[in-house]
Amino acid sequence: MKHLFLTSSVGTVGVGASIRAKLGHDKPLKTVFITTPIEVEDLTDDAWYQADHFELTSNGFETLDYTITGKSESDIINDLKDVEVMYISGGNEFYLKQQSNKNNFGNFVKKFVESGKVYIGTSAGSIIMAPDMSPCLLITDTTCCPEPITDISGFGIVDFLVMPHWGSEDFRDVYLGERKDKMYQENWQLILLNNYEYVEVIDEKYRIVDVRAEK
Amino acid sequence: MKKLFLTSEVQFVASDIGKKIDSKSKANAVYIIIAIKDKEHKDLEWHYINKSNMESVGFKFTLYDISGKNYQEIVRDLSSFDVMYIEGGNSYYLLQESQKNNFINFVNQRVIEGMIYISTSAGTVIAGPDIEPVRQNSRAILAPDLKGTKGYNLVDFVVMPHWGQEKRRELYNGYRVEHIYNEEYPYVLISDNQYVEVEGDWIKIIDVTREK
Numbered sequence: 001m002k003h004l005f006l007t008s009s010v011g012t013v014g015v016g017a018s019i020r021a022k023l024g025h026d027k028p029l030k031t032v033f034i035t036t037p038i039e040v041e042d043l044t045d046d047a048w049y050q051a052d053h054f055e056l057t058s059n060g061f062e063t064l065d066y067t068i069t070g071k072s073e074s075d076i077i078n079d080l081k082d083v084e085v086m087y088i089s090g091g092n093e094f095y096l097k098q099q100s101n102k103n104n105f106g107n108f109v110k111k112f113v114e115s116g117k118v119y120i121g122t123s124a125g126s127i128i129m130a131p132d133m134s135p136c137l138l139i140t141d142t143t144c145c146p147e148p149i150t151d152i153s154g155f156g157i158v159d160f161l162v163m164p165h166w167g168s169e170d171f172r173d174v175y176l177g178e179r180k181d182k183m184y185q186e187n188w189q190l191i192l193l194n195n196y197e198y199v200e201v202i203d204e205k206y207r208i209v210d211v212r213a214e215k
Numbered sequence: 216m217k218k219l220f221l222t223s224e225v226q227f228v229a230s231d232i233g234k235k236i237d238s239k240s241k242a243n244a245v246y247i248i249i250a251i252k253d254k255e256h257k258d259l260e261w262h263y264i265n266k267s268n269m270e271s272v273g274f275k276f277t278l279y280d281i282s283g284k285n286y287q288e289i290v291r292d293l294s295s296f297d298v299m300y301i302e303g304g305n306s307y308y309l310l311q312e313s314q315k316n317n318f319i320n321f322v323n324q325r326v327i328e329g330m331i332y333i334s335t336s337a338g339t340v341i342a343g344p345d346i347e348p349v350r351q352n353s354r355a356i357l358a359p360d361l362k363g364t365k366g367y368n369l370v371d372f373v374v375m376p377h378w379g380q381e382k383r384r385e386l387y388n389g390y391r392v393e394h395i396y397n398e399e400y401p402y403v404l405i406s407d408n409q410y411v412e413v414e415g416d417w418i419k420i421i422d423v424t425r426e427k
Contacts, residue, residue, distance in 0.1 A: 159420075159422075159425070160420050166396070166398070166402070167396055167397045167398035167399070168398070172396065175392075175396060176392065176393055176396055180388060180392055181384075181388050184378070184379055184384055184387055184388055184392075185379045186378065186379030186380070186406035186407070186408065186409075187379070189405075189409060189420040189422055190378070190403070190404040191401060191402070191403055191404075191420075192395070192401065192402040192403075192404065193401060194397075194398040194401070195398065196398060197401050202417070204419060205414070205417035205418065205419050206417065206418060206419065207416050207417050207418060208371070208372050208401040208403075208418075210371070210400075210401065213371070
């Protein structure tokens with residue numbers, strides 16, 4: 001059974017707890033925290049990253065930081081064989097895809113999810129699950145990537161695309177700026193997701209959960 | 216179990232939806248036309264195509280107008296239908312007329328009981344928690360007796376229909392996208408070739424151009 005939680009921000013208070021409640025609290029879950037999307041981010045202010053870490057660990061996800069950059073396919077298979085939950089951080093989804101293409105990480109994630117293990121994503125980690133990430137070229141800066149971005153496809157594990165942080169002041173200019181017109185196309189199944197919401201996917205169906213409504 | 220098919224324009228997805236509903240239910244359907252009653256709509260060709268495309272996949276409709284009916288009449292006239300289709304048009308007018316006779320409560324009750332809800336545009340927006348996201352002042356003035364913008368609340372997200380359609384580009388990019396840039400609700404954007412299928416608490420956005 002496919003089971004995914006695609007968030008804007010797992011660090012929003014209540015999101016980690018809500019996800020954990022749906023998984024049960026019987027034991028800590030060995031969780032790999034994929035840091036690759038952060039590698040090209042300016043982390044002068046890393047409060048969001050710290051908050052994501054905190055929300056996971058304080059809700060029984062035992063995290064192990066891991067990057068796929070520079071790893072081979074067999075390294076990844078070997079290093080992550082005992083992991084119960086995969087978490088992919090926010091950051092740059094195009095850089096993540098670029099690194100994934102070097103070691104077939106997308107295929108690893110697909111098999112991981114198909115085996116019934118739980119997947120959690122924040123922002124870039126949610127976007128990357130879509131078949132096509134091109135609308136995110138409008139919101140994610142790719143000039144910071146060390147190599148030119150040529151692949152805008154995602155892992156294709158779900159058939160919709162989450163547009164994260166909708167409604168937040170931090171993203172107002174990128175969503176409503178001159179580039180918004182390019183998002184106005186029929187090509188995608190789009191969900192505009194704010195920081196309090198996440199999409200829970202079970203197999204082919206999903207639901208949008210607002211943690212403010214769960215209190 | 217709750218079952219809904221929320222479309223932008225049912226004519227483009229009717230054949231797909233038709234495959235998912237049994238013949239007996241399709242033959243016992245009511246077509247709520249209220250949203251197209253206001254005088255703004257001179258050209259109703261789209262409505263006739265919606266209807267005929269659904270009929271061509273097995274739906275048999277009784278047309279019904281909720282305006283001027285009281286709650287008891289609605290319960291009497293509509294309780295036996297297995298399927299309710301709500302046509303597109305003016306969301307504000309549709310909501311106003313739904314408030315006058317508590318049609319909202321009736322629809323909620325029937326959906327819980329298993330009546331299948333299918334809708335186009337206004338009927339899709341109104342299924343959500345609020346119709347304010349699709350505000351157009353020129354249309355809202357046609358519903359002067361409207362008391363608030365709370366929708367039927369059959370689902371807890373707002374579907375924004377006709378996404379990507381060329382003739383609505385200016386509406387969306389000139390006003391509507393900014394209007395919904397908030398953290399009130401989840402927004403699902405669907406093109407004319409897409410619809411949201413709801414089963415209980417679970418949804419799926421179907422794109423008929425990608426259906427196998």
